[in-house]
Amino acid sequence: MIAIHAAGRALWALALAAALCSPPAAAAEPPAAPAAVSNSVLEEQATHFWQTVSAPADQRPALLERHFSPGLRERNSDADLLDTLAMLAEALAPELASLPKPAVIQGEQGPTGELQYTLPTGRRLSLTLAVTAGDAPRIDRFGLRPLPPEVAAVKPAQLPAAIAERVKAEFEAGRFSGAVLVARGDELIYADAVGLADRQSGRANTLDTPINLGSINKMFTGIAIAQLQAAGKLDWQDTVGEHLPDFPNPTIRDHVTIHQLLTHTAGVGDYFNPAHDARRHALDSQQEFLDLFVAEPLRFKPGEGLEYSNGGPVILGLIIEAISGRDYYQYIRDHLYRPAGMTHADHYRSDDRAAGFAIGYLKDDAGAWQDNADVLSLRGSAAGGGYASARDLFAFSRALASGRLLTREQLEVLWTPHQQTGPMAYGYLSSIGGSPERRWVGHNGGAPGISAEFIHYPDDGLVMIVLANQDRGAEGLREWLQAQVEASLFESEDP
Structure with missing residues (x-):
């Protein structure tokens, strides 16, 4: 069984939902299903699915038992299923509150049917359900995947105006505040910022305003590790103990490799736990983040599972410090931000308001915007939480293209798929998507009050950047933007 956990990361959540749709290859066939599932039964089971997803956490176990088949629960533990449903609830909130009637139903053609939804934001989802036989049908398999937004192709000369119109609409609807940049090579196609970086003072967002990147920083950590590998300072298959001989967890020290940490296959857990909540306003180093989770047992034997981990990059950050003799934050400044020309990027402390970064905002239970100061760590880690502006990430994309950080051959090692997670793959702390002809690499990031998207097409010179200083502001806009730009x-270029 492969488990993937990534709080707030919609693509990983959807990938796991897709994985749970099918039984393991070696498993026995599920009980015989009816020859066809009617549209009415399909709609009814879809309603049960979404009710379970959107229910309070303490109510989900009873709904899981009521609406999901014993066969599904035998193939996948209740714990894994509940984790998946919780991630989907977080990834799709608040859109679940006004879920529309399915626009397309493909049923009555077998035991499996498909329903397609267009969410209020314009995002589209496909829900596939297999239903058991009998008078009391239950969900026997399910799959959930994003669908490309419906866009009308416009001529390249009209593209900037189309993007501007969409960004304005998202801002006026209260769904977006931040910066958007699209470029090809050195040419900017669209670049603008909307909304306020600080609602209290009225300071506006600009293309130079640093915005919290969330997990996009994982890409930077992967590049730093690759730089040290290229310099002969480490090998991908080195164990943690070869560089951190006094590492306090002997299982991680002796059995976990750098390759596994880079691909989320080490079994290392997360630092978002009660200890983090109690100490977050004092977290200021990789060692302090490590202390939050290092005593926890591994989630699975190294190399035998897949679980999105924020703990793994922290360990990589400590390896970077041990090899380079520099603090992680200083290494990234010296070897990534400065060579790339990222003049506003850093792991700013949350109390450093003179740094000019955008404050993140989320809505409270009453629907009023509040800043995210109470939920941020004092400083981010090697797993995420650093800041950069839209122009900084544009400079980063040009540095990737020019070979200033790593050669193309070295970058291709990072961009080699190692894990397939539904519609995308994962390399060395980099997501990989698209087709062989139109490949993109990048990462996204999210935390309370911020969301961020970075998509880089290494073979086409194209980059798309969406940075939002409010909850869930970037992902839906990026999905539309990517479909529209492509x-x-x-x-227009394809024959």
Whole structure:
């Protein structure tokens, strides 16, 4: 069984939902299903699915038992299923509150049917359900995947205006505040910022405003490790103990490799736990983040599972410090931000308001915007929480293209798929998507009050950047942006 956990990361949540749709290859066939599932039964079971997803956590176990088949629960533990449903609830909130009637139903053709939804934000989802036989049907398998947004291709000359119109609409609807940048090579196609970086003072967002990147920082940690590997200072298959001989967890020290930490296959857990909540306002180093989780047992034997981990990059950050003799934050400044020309990027402390970064905002239970100061760590880690502006990430994309950080051959090692997670793959702390002809690499990030998306097309010179200083502001806009830009630029070029 492969488990993937990533609080707030919609793509990982959808990937796991897709994985749970099918039984393991070696498993026995599930009980015989009816020859066809009617549209009415399909809609009814879909309603039960979404009720279970959107229910309070303490009510989900009873709903799981009521609406999901014993076969599904035998193939996947209740704990894994509940984790998946919780991630989906977080990833899709608050859109679940006004879920529309399915726009397309493909049922009555067998035991499996498909329903397609267009969410209020324009995002589209496909829900596939297999239903058991009998008078009391239950969900026997399920799959959930994003669908490309519906866009009308416009001519390349009209693309900037189309993007501007969409960004304005998202801002006026209260769904976006931040910066958007699209470029090809050195040419900016669209670049603008909307909303306020500080609602109290009225300071506006700009293209130079640093915004919290969330997990996009994982890409930077992966590049730092690759730089040390290229310099002959480490090997991908080195164990943690070869560079941190006094590491306090002997299982991690002796059995976990750098490769596994880079691919989320080490079994290392997360630092978002009660200890983090109690100490977050004092967290200021990789060692302090490590102390939050290092005593916990591994989630699975190294190399035998897949679980999105924030703990793994922290260990990589400590390896970077041990090899380089520098503090992690200083290494990233010296070997990534400065060579790339990222003049506003850093792991700013949350109390350093003179740094000029955007404050993140989320809505409270009453629907009023509040800042995210109470939920942030004092400083981010090697797993995420650093800051950069839209122009900084544009400079980063140009540095990738020019070879200033690593050669193309070295970057391709990072961009080699090691894990397939539904519609995308994962390399060395980098997501990989698209087709072989139109490949993209990148990462996204999210935390209370912020969301961020970075998509880089290494073979086309194209980059898309969406940074939001409010909850869930970037992902839906990025999905539309990517579909619109690809339709306008690539379709006009294809024969």
